[in-house]
Amino acid sequence: MIASVHFPVLQIVLPLLLAPVCVLLRGARLAWFTALTASWAAFGIAVALLLDVLAGGPISYAVGGWNAPWGIELRVDAANAFVLTIVAGIGAVVMIFARESVEHEIGNARAYLFYATYLLCLAGLLGVTITGDAFNLFVFLEISSLSSYVLISLGKDRRALYAAYQYLILGTIGATFYLIGVGLLYQVTGTLNMLDLAQRLEGQEGLRGVRVAFAFLTVGISLKLALFPLHFWLPNAYAYAPSAVTGFMAATATKVSIYVLLRVFFTIFGVEFSFGQMPLGEILMFLAVAAMFAASTVAIFQNNIKRMLAYSSVAQIGYIVLGIGMASVTGVQAGVLHLFNHALIKGGLFLAMGCIVYRIGSTHIDDLAGLGKRMPWTAAAFVAGGLGLIGIPLTAGFISKWYLVLAALEKGWWWIAVLILLSSLLAVVYVWKVVEQMYLKPAGEGAGRTEAPLGLLVPTWILIIASIWFGIDTRLSAGAALEAAKTLLGAG
């Protein structure tokens, strides 16, 4: 097949080109259908790439026929093929959800602009993941970031505007830090290709420029992925963005940034330098544990459930970073696995919140009273997702925490394992708070049964069922995560 040779570039080009088509078509239905086609095609390509890579090793694609290191190389290996599949998969499922949700929250008159921006954001995220060029990564990062600022500002509440502005300021600072880091590396090595960078950096570790670049890259990307204490932009952005956007962003944007962090630490600088010569492991572990406890505690006191889930995201990012900080194959595997599982769980939970917004029109905890009777399917989806968040056995959340505990014990850090379990108890508290309100409090007067339409319920349940599926059958997720970890750590 000729087309399959070009899959790596089609992965980005398809959503990128169909975005302006959405604007030209104008009609809400047509634009939605175009975006739906684009996102599902992207998902299909991502799956094909993942299967190819798992069977035959890394794929390299020279854009425009210009060979690396001069041209831009798209490079797919086990690590980013896995992330591509997650991002494209969530993007495709949320697109089903978007039609009715966007009609309700944004209105059909402006819907085509939403779909165009959504596709741009998707193209940017996929581009960040697939590219093998450090500067190209910056460009895609900014494409996805700029479109996500727009998507957030579309929220109904006027606070969405200020949240988008704050995210714009902090996001740009993060991206500029990344740019400074790449510039310094270029100054030392004269190349921008990631693999070439890795080779030429060998033996240069003592240079101040390399160390400064490392610091700038770490801080810049940490801002983007909302690592505690650089997470201030996240809670408001997630709380006030339209439901479909929150579901999409929570499951993809921070995850892609975590992938970038993995690339920089393991592929460009190498585990020797990042964790041996720099005290990165200690710093990451400290911040991760702080995130797990501080953000979970703050989540308990939130009355806006979307903001509560956003703080919970900051805590869950802590678990992922904790795994990365261990810098062992099992640790990184646990991190990548939780990246996947958390994307499903949090995506499902935020879509369930979208169903609630559609019918109840509020995300305040007091308005959820008696929801178990009023919207039984939505409430059940929320409970199933909440259990995954806590890490109850037979959910995906359990699997990733299991691997995380294994990785900690493998290093002999039993106290880390204890901290993981203790912080999970905090998740029990904030999930229970919502469950109690939904099932044990009576609904207000005159509140009948108002289940969300199928167009919203089906995508929500796809993600929730997937999160349970991958809690039982872990062959695909844990296997792919292991391959990813091996590739990143160069353990073949």
Added chain:
Amino acid sequence: MMEAFGLYNYWIVIFLMMSGFYVVIARGNLVKKLVGLNIFQASVFVLYISMGKVAGGTAPIIAEGIETYSNPLPHVLILTAIVVGVATTALGLSLVVRINEEYGTVEEEELADKDPAE
């Protein structure tokens, strides 16, 4: 002393970077924050352009009798980054316009008081 003077591009980069960053953090006016962000980004542009200079090199246009050229790649990269910067500023300013329409102010402190706490 001469060495420090020879690196004066980089001193300018550091000065611009720090002052821009300071403005972003310290100012409460949303427009001024964007101005600071622009200064901050401009410093990075100067950093890239400075590193493209090769001592004794001329403009990278092939001509007879010239063997040393400056490196054009950082300039090309920074053209892209400038475009990104312009887009960011445009989007930031349009968000400020919308915020001003909704709240009637662009001062951070006043914004905080306008919405009831949840």
